Amino acid sequence: MFRCYNVSFNVTDPDCIDHKHDVRVYCFGSVRLAAGRETDDFIIGSVELYVDNIYVPVCPDVLTDKFASLVCLELQFNSTRILPPGGFERYYSKSYVTNVTCTMTAKNISQCSFATGKCARDEPASLVCLKPGVVYETKFLISNFKNGYVYIQQYGTNATICRHGWDNDDASVICKENGYKGGVVLGTPKLSSVYKQDPVWASDFRCTRALARLSDCEYSKDVSSDCLMDSTSAGVLCYTHYEIIQYRLAEGRFQDAGRVEIYFDGRWGTICDNLWSRYDARVFCRTMGYADGTSHGSSFRLATGTIPVYMSGLECDGTEGDLLQCPNHGWMNIPTTCQDHAHDAGAVCYKYVKLHPSTFFGAVQFWSGGSYGLTCADNFDDNAATVTCRELGFQYGMSLCCSAAGPIDLPIVMANVSCNGTESSLTKCSVNTNNLSCLSGTYATVVCTNFQGNFNGRVIIPRGMFGSVQINYYSNQGYLCSEEFGDKEAAVICRQNGYRHGLAYKEITFDMLSIRWLRGLGCNGNETSIQQCANLRFGQIYSCAWDTVAAVFCTDDESKLKIDVRLTNGTDTAGRVEVFLGGQWGSICANNLTQNEADVICHQLGYHGGVLLQHVYYGNGNGSFLLTSLRCPYRNETSIRDCYWKGFGETNLCSSSAAAAVECFTDVRLSGSTTVNYGRLEVFDRSEKTWMAVCDEDFRTLQATAVCRQIGYLDGKPQCCSPLGTISNPITVRNISCEAGHCDVQKGMCTSNNYVAVYCSVITIDVEGLSVRLPLGSFYGPVEVSRYGLWGTVCDVDFDDVDADVVCKELGYQSGVKVSTVAEPGFPVIQGSVQCTGSEKSLMQCQRGDFGVDHGCSRRNTIAGVICSSNGSAIIMSNLSSDRSGLMQVKVGSDSLEIAAESVTDVEAAVYCRSLGLPSGRLQVFSYGSYDVTKVSCNGSETSFLQCIAYWDPRKARSGTRAGVKCEKAVKLSTESGPSTNQGAVLLYYHGTWHTVCSDGFDDTSARVVCRELGFVDGRSQCCSTYGSLIYPHLSTGRVKCAGGETDTISCLNMDMRCETDSYASAVCYYFVITTTESTKEMKAKANAQNNLVPILIGVAVMLVLVVAVVVIVLILMVKRRKSRPKVQYNQGIVEQSMDGSFSITNQLHGIVGTPDVRRARINRDGTVMYIQNIPDAYSNPAYETLPVSTTAYITQESLQVYNSAEKITNATARETEVNGHESQIITAVPTGHDEETASDVEETFFMRSISEQGHVTLQEHCEVQPTTFS
Structure with a gap:
């Protein structure tokens, strides 16, 4: 102790002069109660036994009444009380005492045997040992006087109460006991079980409100495992004036939504939305009598500054019976961000x-x-x-x-x-x-x-002479179903609104939430009001379409009821579509038109069908649009009159300002393509009224040219092998021959099972002229090529990074990589079998397939795409934040491609994280913004995110919700599931596989980095394959050695240092900082010490004089001691002090040193010179068989120390330590570079000798030293 830091000898703090603050210690032997408290009357703590030279905690189920009595007797107490396990200060332990066997007559612990292992939970047994007859008062207190957790104060320890069974009656009793009118249950802060330092000593209180004190209530001192594992404890909220607790929703837009408010002790207050979730809202709403609820944003008026904020950080699980019972951050414990009511919690509640x-x-x-x-x-x-x-x-x-x-x-x-x-x-x-x-x-x-009302017969046409029909019934506006609504009903409604004639149609509506009142009026057309129609039954609408409603066009001129259609500004079979409505011709807006509408228009014109022309311009006519939307859902309608309309004559509703154009088919057509002059060749079968595909066998360029001339082009080129994908109908045309406006068809079996596609051109097809582009001039997207004047795409089969690199260099970039992008249905795939070497300057120079051959993508939905890079910059994934979360991005230099959240699942997120070298991940939806890549689809086996299929297409870029990820850590413990998730073998994700890591060099610092990455606070290493045989491969090509400042374990991996052992490293992680069992108490110097320099200088001078005197006296004693050379017989051995002041031992202490060799040890007094000499084998060794734990030697009082070792020591220092002045001394040996703490980590054994005043030498084990320190 004299070597510990102190202010000085005999310099005493004034507070300690009266001995009221004298330090006291309690020394333990083979058993101790740790981390508790000791007094003259009791000792309390976690039970630990001294096993194999260390104290080991005891599992709770081992502590029986018999064993507890032996423990307390050894500690010199006669009475015991077994406490619920755990709750005292937590510390690191590699093992527990799992079994104790004592004889029936055992009177002390030395008569028991022990076994060690692991407990089900890291909760050691707890015990209090008492002196009989002493009464220990039990107090029940509230942590914050009027609100907070309730705790028991006994044996100088604070213990909590399990919240299971704790109710308002129990809370009211303790609040009254503390001078309040009453109280209710209040949830306490939610902590992980490893944070809970206080023990749990009581549960299942059964109070009645008539009782005056909580100690008068019945309760159980037995605590279940559920209570011990619970993250919260019993709490109360005491009130002074008003017993009633109320809740309400305030300032909401409607009755069942708004700001959450609590009425407590006569005053309304709010809740901070910190951690507020749908589970909290659910409990709140159920407290108010609703069936359920969800959290609600702050779309309500803010509370005034005079209203308090009562709670924050609620963490309900949804099962609580009252909002106050949920774990929270404490009553009135509010963060500053919530004090201005800008973050008040809100809820939407749902009734049953x-x-x-x-x-x-x-x-x-x-x-x-x-x-x-x-x-x-x-x-x-x-x-x-x-x-x-x-x-x-x-x-x-x-x-x-x-x-x-x-x-x-x-x-x-x-x-x-x-x-x-x-x-x-x-x-x-x-x-x-x-x-x-x-x-x-x-x-x-x-x-x-709230207003019943009757139907007055009024029918409304909001837009005057045309549009949807509305009626008011039961005080609610509604529509008529479009089903069973015809011209007769339209005539009655128009007549009722002052017109002579009416036309019925189905209007597209986006108001799907409104009421449909009537269906099938059953009018004959002559009625003056719909009230006279035969089938006016409100509410009986049966199945009614929800995307259309009944609409009318009213007029006084019957000729304006005619509906017709024509093609203009083109040919007989192709042109701009115009419709005759209301007595005038006008265009149809091209918005949202599909193949269905093109077919119906062409059917109405007498053709076999048609195709919508999206990229061919036939003018906009006079610029007016009679229909701004047309939808023919069934495709078999005979006229547009049967289709759904929208925007009758409302030109301003056409956002594209483009008129619809179609091409109608005669007996031959090109089908299945978005390019009008390319497609699957089909012939119309008049007898079967169906289109037949033409087989590609023996179909030559001459036939393609003839077909193209038949439909108005000059030249043609065929493409085999069903290039637009498979079709369900059989391919029945074996041959076709066209001449002079007529085509002869030969039916037969198509043995290839493939149809032919044809490219038609208005000019002669002779020069390929291959060119390359990316959509919108972007640096990424599907590769588009032009061959013979036709633009199309490239098949991704065999297209690789080398080919992508050539494409990107041709476009002016320095490099590129390949991606597979989703093919647009109907867009031609006209290039395949690309095989570049990388030296080419353009795709034209690469080996590739001809136009008409099979490109390999007829049964695929993907095509070749590229991502190009300038300045040679690498294409990488996003750099995530420190918690491995962030937006999903593909970064290309200063550019980045954001990923849309739609269709992204945990599978895609996992592949993305693996691209970053992390094992897996899950989807996180991030904020609204622009994105570039959509429809991502991974199968889960990809090693790179760029291997996933997606719309790598800038034309698909939109704004919306972007995808984000939360990646898993690249490290985990082998026991990541189960009761001991905080410990296990360290597993590192490396090159796509989990590995165990080498135990070489893996120390507490490395374990601390691992544990911090896993979300813990601290950790300790465990050596050498602690958890047995594992299924993971061993990472033997490197070591994990951390310096301590790393944020992730993978940064600690050093592949330059090979593993020298097959054993793997393990770790134990904790949510608290691991501290040593020793503590240091520093004495504060007086504040005015710097102002008293003169007394200090005088004191220093006096001390120097005293030191000189002491040195002279010591030299005189040393001379005397050298002359005496004491020698004493010791168990057939000799203890001798030499003339130079050194000493030597010749003895047989093999039971301690653990070796059959008898040695001679010599250590000088200054601890610097030492040697070990072998003794002949014939030397007598009677103590070897007895293996004594300690041995006593009698020597003269002048010999101060005795030290013995079984091995020669190198790089070690022997140190003397005084104990109790000069009455006895201890000498220890510590390896160089270690202190006495770190020396306890290692293996070989040194010993400590204590010599009492009577000359007794006691041998005790002191510390352990690594074998490598021996020669």
């Missing part, structure tokens, strides 16, 4: 019954089994609708028939509803939630209102 899609109209949804489901429409009448609406706050309700709110993908959870109309809730009616037979298969729909 709700409507969808609106609050007053929709499907009746019922909460059942943790989610909403539908109510069967069978027998659900107006009485049931009235009860439903009354429950939702309305006065009246009406039932609509048969899934009247559109398609909803929810199960039926309630059926056979029968109400009399007076019930307060649908649950009060006769219902069935078990037998869910619903014969109709449709769900119940209701309309709610």
Whole structure:
């Protein structure tokens, strides 16, 4: 102790002069209670046994009453109490005492045997040893006086109470005990179990509010394992004035949503939205009587500054019965960011019954089994609708028939509803939630209102003479179904609105949430009002389309009801489409037109079908559009009159300002392609009314030219092998011959099973003239080539990075890599079999396939793409943040490609992370922004993200939600699942595989880096394959050796240092800092010490004089001692002090040194000179067989130290330490470069000798030294 830091000898702090603060210690032998407290009356702590020279904690199930008594007796206490395990200071332990066997007559622990191993949990047994007859007061206290966790104070220790069974009655008792009016349960902060330093000593309180003290309540001192593992404990919130606790939603846009507020002790307050989630909102809403709820953003008016913020950091799991019971950061413990109410929590609450899609109209949804489901429409009448609406706050309700709110993908959870109309809730009616037979298969729909009203017969056409028809019924505006609505109904409605004639059509609507009131009016056309029609039954709409409504065109001129279509500004079969409506011709907007509409238009013109011309311009006519949208859903409509319309005469609704154009087919067509002059060659079979594909066998260029001239082109070129993909219909045309406007067809079997495609040109096809481009001039995208004037793409089969590099260099870049991008359906694939060597300057110079051959992509949906790079910059994945999360990006120099979140799953995220050298990952959806790559699809086996299929196409770039990832760590422990997830073999992800790492050089510093990366605070290494045989390969080509500052383990990998052993490294991780068992107490110097220099100088002078005197006295004693040369017989051995002051031992202490060799040891007094000499084997060794733990030698009092070792020591220093002044001394040996702490980590044994005042020499094991320090 004199070598420890101190202010000075005999310099005492004034507070210690009266001996009230004298230091006391409690020394342990073969057992100790650690990390607790000791007094004269009791000792408490974790039970540890001295096994194999170290203290080892005891597993809880080992501590029986018998064994506990032996422990306390050894510690000189007579009474015991076994405590629930754990809870005292946590520390590192490699093993536990797992079994203790004592004889029936055992009176001390030395008569017991022990076995070590691992416990189920890192919770050692706890015990308190007591002196009999002493009463130890038990106090129940509240951590923050009026709110916080409740703890038990006994034996000088604070212990918590398990929250299981803790209720408001228990909370009220302890609050009253502390002078408050009462209290309620309050959740306490949620901590990982390894953070919980306080023990848990009580559970299952059963108080009644009449009791005055918590100690008067019945409770259990037995604590379950669930309580020990719980991350929170019992807590209370005491109130002074008002017992009632209330909740409400404030400042919301509608009744069941808004800011969450709590009424406590007479005042309303809010909750900070820090960690606020749907689980917190769910508990809040259920507390208020709702069925469920979800979190709600701050779309409500902010609270004023006078309203307090009561809580933050709520972490409900959704099962709590009250919001206050959820774990939280503490009452009124609010971060500064929440104090201005800018982050108040909000919620949307759901009742047991709700409507969808609106609050007053929709499907009746019922909460059942943790989610909403539908109510069967069978027998659900107006009485049931009235009860439903009354429950939702309305006065009246009406039932609509048969899934009247559109398609909803929810199960039926309630059926056979029968109400009399007076019930307060649908649950009060006769219902069935078990037998869910619903014969109709449709769900119940209701309309709610506070104003009943009757239909007055009025029909509204909002846009005047044309458009959708609307009626007002039951105080709600609604539409008519487009089904069974014809010109007769239109005539009545137009007549009712002052017109003589009317035309019915189906109008496209985007208002799918509105009510459809009527279907099939049954008018004869002569009525003056729809009230006179035969089938006016409100609500009986059956299946009604939700993307169209009934619409009319009204006029006084009957001639304007004619509808016609024509092609203009082109040929007989191709041109701009014009429609005759309302007495005038006008164009159709090209927005959203498809092949369906082209076919119907051409059918109406008498052709066999047609193709939409998207890139051919035939003018916009006079610029007016009579139809801004046309949709023919079935493709078999005979006229556009049967299709759906939108924007009758509203030119401003056409966003593209482009008129629709089509090409209609006669008997021959090019089909399946987005390029009008390229496609699958097909011939129309008039007898079968179908199109037939032409076989590619023996189909030559001459035939292709003839076909092209038949449809208006000059020249043609064929392409074999079904280049536009497979088709379902058989290929039945074996041969075709066209001449003078007519084609002869020969049917037969196509043995190749492939059709031919033809490219037609208005000029002669003779020069290939291959050129290359990327879409929009970008640095990435599908490779597009032009051959013979036709633009198309390149098949990705056999297309590799070398080919990509040539393409990019041709486009002016320095390098490139290949990607597989999704092929656009119908776009020609006209190049394949590309084989560049890398020396070419253009794709034209590479070996590649001819135009007409099979390119290998007819049955694939991918084509070749490239990512080009300037300045030779590498193409890399994103650099993630320190927690391995971030946006999914492909970085190319200063450019980056962002990835759209759509279609990205954990599979794609895992591949992305593997591209970064990390083992796996999961998807994280990040913020809104622009993205470049869409529709990413990986199969999971890719080694690089660039191998995944995607739309690597700048034309697909949009704005929306971008994908992000959270990558897994490249390190984990082998026991990552199970009860001991904080320890195991260290596994490193290297080159796509998990490996064990070499134990060579893996120390506590390396373990600390591993544990920090895994989310822990500290860690310790475990040596040498602690966890047995593992299935992982061993990384023997390198070592993991960390300096301590690394943020990831992979940075510690040194591949220049090979592993010299087959054993793997292991680690134990902790959520707290591992500290040593020793502590240092520093004495503070007086504050005015610097101002008293003169006294200090005088003291120094006096001390120098005293030191000189002491030295003179010591020299005189040394001379005397040299002359005495004491010698004493010791167990057939000799202890001798030499004239030079050194000493030597000749003895047989083999039971301690563990070797059959008898040695002579000599160490000088100054500890610098030492040697070991062998003694002949014939020397007597009687102590070898007994293996004594300690041996006592009698020597003269003048000999101060005795030291013995079994080996010769190199690079070690022997140090003297005084104990109790000069009454006895200790000499220890420590390897150079180690201190006495680190020396305890190693293996070979040294010994400590204590010599008492009577000359007794005691041998005890002191420390361990590595074998490498011996010669």
